[in-house]
Amino acid sequence: MENEVVVIAVGKDKPGLVAGVTTMISKLKGNIEEMDQVVLRDVFVMSLLIKFLDSENLREPEELKEALISQGEKIGLKVHIYPLKDL
Secondary structure, rough: EEEEEEEEEEOOOOOOOHHHHHHHHHHOOOOEEEEEEEEEEEEEEEEEEEEEEOOOOOOOOHHHHHHHHHHHHHHHEEEEEEHHHHH
């Protein structure tokens, strides 16, 4: 089973945000399929398409959502997650 999500992360621009987001996705065993980012008047905006493959490490969708949002808050980002199949 594959679980694909679109992640939107927004916050005040500062060093380390891309590393923070990509590291947390890696720790959750996600693969970044597509990524885009821009800084608009000191506001960092990142969009990603992430694929989580079925494995022993795959969490339930709600657990993934909670983990991504929690980690985003730790680095100063508001994170929104949308299952690709629902868009």
